[in-house]
Each structure stands twice: as C-alpha cells, then as structure tokens.
Amino acid sequence: MTTATFDEVATRRTVRPSGVRSFLSDTFVLTRRNLLISLRTPQLVVAAAIMPVMFVLLFRYVFGGSIHVAGYPSYVDFLIPGIIVQTSLFGGSSSAVSVAEDLSKGVTDRFRSLPTQRGAILTARTLADLVRLTYTVGLMIGIGLLVGFRFHNSLLPVLGGIGIALLFGYACSWLFTLLGLLVRNVEAATLVAFVVTFPLVFAASTFTATDTMPAWLRTFANAQPVTQVIDALRALTQGTGSAHDAVLHSLAWSAGIFVVAATVATRRFRRV
C-alpha cells in the first residue's frame, strides 16, 4: 500500500529529465551566472588585465632594449605572443580560485542538490573563464599594437595562432578547476595556482629564446607545453620558420591536458 502512495508521489511531480537539453540549458544558465559575477567584481576585471599590461610595459621598455633574439629585429614582435600565452595561463588560474570559493561558500552544495547536470557546473566554470580569457587576450593584442607590435602574416594563420593559445588556456582552466577542487580554499588555491604557473611561464620561451639558458633548464623549457604554444603562436603570427611541429605539439598538449584534467575533475567533483 505504501509503495502505491510513493509511486503516486513520484509521478505527481515532474521529475526533470536528464539529457543533452538540460545539460546545455544548465551550462548556459551557469556560465551566465559566472560571467555576471566576474563583470560585477571590478577587481577581477581589472586584475585580469593589469598584470599582463605591466609585463608588456616592463619588457617592452625596461628590459626589452637589452634583449636581442635572433630572427626578430623588433623585440616587441617576439614579446607579445609570449605575453598572450602567459595571460592564458594566469587567466586560467582564476578558475582555481572561483571553484574554491564556490565550494567553501556552500554554493556548490546548493547546485549539486538541485536536479542540475553536474557536468554542467564545471563546464560552465571553464566556459566563463574562456570568455574572460578571450577578453584579456584581445586587450593584450590591443596594447601590443599600441606599443609597436605587428602581425607579419596573413589573417588565417594569425587567427589560427590565437585559437591555439585560447585552446591551451581553456585546457589549462580545467587543470586549475581540478586544483581548486583539491585544495577547496581560496587562499591555498591562489598560492597553488601561482606555484604551478610561475615555472611554466618563466622557464619557457616567453621573454627570451631558450638557447641562452643552461642545458638542464633549456631541456625543460623546450619540452614543456608553454614553449610549444608560444613558438606556434610566434611562427603563425610572425611567419618566422615552420609552424608545423610547434602547432602539432601544442594541440597534442592541449588535448592531453583537457582530457586528463576534465576526466579527473569530473570524477573528483562527484565526491566533494
């Protein structure tokens, strides 16, 4: 008798169907929420832009005069692609902070207690970060053009290069999402993100060619993804040398990071 009553209860309610439609709807609604929060937190918008701008000015005008890279008569053409990829990585690290913040404030618990597609919660996080990243990269290109940076290739490879950088940033924001899920606390997330990003950005071809580095460092710098992505972006925007290998390596790295980080993060998310 009781079972009948329960069935009645269950059918009386419209239980939300799962499927692609609810996934897309949830992702859209949550991405909008994430972006709205970013937009209304001026510190975030300004902070995302201020660091890379400082780096552009520092390396363009303070250090730039004494850095000479073979094949680049104008250092700024070498610098800006590096800055763009650096921005992609720094930008992605804000994912870690936002994820940790939502977790510690109980917002994630609320979302997970609703008939939401759980995958949509993390997807929306990374998509919002991709939008933010695109804005910062656009801003960097604008600043670059102001301080003398020029594209020396046709439109298609240039767009391809920017696409590769954004893709890498997107893959990394899954990695940072995973970090945020693991540390769960805003301060720790900020610190861990910094510790992870710093060597990747500076032990790379970001600001100077890797040939002047000591052998051990050069080996690391040339092997790691940031150098690959920067080299691909440089080759595609400046028409210097063959982009083939760097592009392939970049895509492989991005795909690898995305698949591993997204899988582990999604699995981890079930048990937070």
Place this chain on the structure above:
Amino acid sequence: MTANYPFITVEGVEKSFGSTQALAGVDVEVEEGTVLGLLGRNGAGKTTLVRILATLLAPDAGRVQIAGLDVVRRARMVRSLIGFAGQFAAVDETLTGRENLDLVGRLYGLGSTLARQRADEVLQRLSLTSAADRRVGSYSGGMRRRLDLGASLVGRPLVLIMDEPTTGLDPRTRIELWTFIEELVREGTTLLLTTQYLEEADRLADRIAVIERGRVIAAGSPDDLKQRFGGDVVEVRATSSADVERLVALLDGLGSGPPLADLRGQRVTLPTSERVHTLLAAARRIEEAGIAVDDLGVRRPSLDDVFLSLTPQSTPERPAVARLTA
C-alpha cells in the same frame, strides 16, 4: 496525506572519512508532513547525515530513502523532490536577490517565465520584495538566511532539509524564521532540520533524534524525551552567584542525580523522582545553611536538562558543574 507513513527512511547508515567515523549506524524515520529535529553538538554527525539526505554524499553502508526513492540510485529524481538549505547562506553576493532565486529556478529546469514567477512568489513570501533588486552583498545576515531558505523553496519541495537554519542569527531574526518554518510545515512540507539549540528543536520538531558520536542515542517527541530522561527538577536561584558552588555541594545526594550548576543564571537544578520530598529536603538544608535564595521550586524539565543527562560533560562521581547555554 491520510495515512502517516515514513516519508524519509534512514536505515543503518554508516559513513567514515579516513579513519574518522562520522556516522556509526543511524536509523531515523520521518513521517509525511512532520518535522524531525536532529539534535546534537558540533561534530556529532548531523551535517554528514544531512549531506547524505541531500544526495551530496553517498553512505558507506545502509539505506536512505526519500518518498520511497533511494537517494543514491535515484539521486536525480530525489533532487527534484527536495529543497536543501545548507549551513551557510549559499547565495551569490554580487547578484541580486531576484537573480539568485531565478538561477535556482532555472536549475530546477523551469522555463525563464516560470522561474521568474516562482522567484517573485518566494520573494513576497519572505518579505524580500522591496530588496529583490538589490545585490545580496548589501543584505543583513537575517535577510541572507531568508533568501537562502527561499532558494530551497523555489522548486516547491515535498521535503525540506535544513542544516542549522538559525545558527548565528540574532534572537529576533531566529523567531521570525521559526514562524516561517512553522507556516511551511502547516502547509504539509515534511521537514528534517538539524540544530544545536534545544529551544529550536522543542518549538519546531514533532520528533527529536538526539545524535552523538554518529549514533542516535535517543528519539521521541519532545515531551517523551523530557519524561523519559528528565524527570522533574528542583530549581534554586541563588541571590549571589558566589553561593552557586555551595548550593551544588549542599544539594548533592538529595535528588535522583547530581545537581547541575548554571553559573550565568545563578541557578542550580536537581533532578528528582519524588518532587515534594526533594523540594522540602532542599528547602530545609538551604535554610539551615543560611544561604539567601531568590527562588525555589519544582518544574518540568527543559530539553537542556534532557540533553545534559544524555551527554554528560563531567564524571558522574563529582557534582557536575556544567555550563548551560541559555
């Protein structure tokens, strides 16, 4: 609604985190349209149980059903039936009250028109309409809590699960929230709430389960519990707080248990099974010792007394000097 059948069933639930056992075999039932108060101290396992009910955590062992649906295997269906308000006001400060509720409605799968309608409805119900378009960052603590509770109502849940809904609120706001919760229950919502406040459980709950170290150590209606564990108490209020310790020593051995001191309230309470006899004996001793008292009487036990007798905070040999939280 005719027959009272268990709407929430928790059977033999265990949950450990590493080597810490948070739940060590919990059994609880909540009938439709009633309120179960899960009473316990910090770290007793309340939040773990609530998180399992809200499908946020899977139990290691045991079975949990809401409306006949297993919360692990049919989690998605369960989520459509429940409303959950966690321990923190889980609302976005940079969004307005309306935007917060609207978001939750959309995540229940409501279309944008219906979601907006529900948000308006809830805002009105919680007297937040005038603040609806302000950012939550400018809300008071009580308003945030109300909004958070509102968010759990957007889906018109059959079952509400609330984790310490009034912790950290000022007394006035707490009473406001109680009134509101009582209204919801009158409309037929089944409610499970956790609390550290005995007064809260006494006022809101039809049944109380006292949880301690991951086990339910007592369950029943508030009156049951008081009768079963409290007995009557003789209460003495000293004129001077300096005499409280003396009164404890003086009354030791007279009642059915050790006297308890409440230093802040300058009171000593003594459990008894023979009310008049103990009262007279206590009065004689106090008079002989010449201690000035403002009040002396027998009363029914409060939940504080119940809680203290269930979860002793001092060794039984020594007269307990427990500090009651008023």
